[in-house]
Amino acid sequence: xxxxxxxxxxxxxxxxxxxxxxxxxxxxxxxxxxxxxxxxxxxxxxxxxxxxxxxxxxxxxxxxxxxxxxxxxxxxxxxxxxxxxxxxxxxxxxxxxxxxxxxxxxxxxxxxxxx
Numbered sequence: 534x535x536x537x538x539x540x541x542x543x544x545x546x547x548x549x550x551x552x553x554x555x556x557x558x559x560x561x562x563x564x565x566x567x568x569x570x571x572x573x574x575x576x577x578x579x580x581x582x583x584x585x586x587x588x589x590x591x592x593x594x595x596x597x598x599x600x601x602x603x604x605x606x607x608x609x610x611x612x613x614x615x616x617x618x619x620x621x622x623x624x625x626x627x628x629x630x631x632x633x634x635x636x637x638x639x640x641x642x643x644x645x646x647x648x
Contacts, residue, residue: 542576 561567610616
């Protein structure tokens with residue numbers, strides 16, 4: 534997978550795409566052929582603050598609606614027993630198969646991952 538470096542003050546703009554377009558973009562990203570559109574701009578704090586002020590009322594309404602929906606979702610999680618994480622202690626030790634290289638120590642983990 535290709536990753537892109539994002540620097541401080543980079544502005545990312547999202548736009549709607551169809552499922553097919555998204556699939557094609559993902560394939561192009563994997564092949565390294567997806568061209569990211571970049572545009573040099575100057576961040577204008579005054580314009581940004583004016584924009585925030587302009588959308589303040591709508592933002593507050595959205596946030597309230599979002600919080601109500603999230604509270605309902607959390608309540609649903611509680612009803613289903615999913616609201617709290619329950620740690621399941623590992624009781625059995627799994628032996629490492631084969632010889633390990635010199636200087637390497639095995640680490641037991643209940644969460645899979647790779648480094």
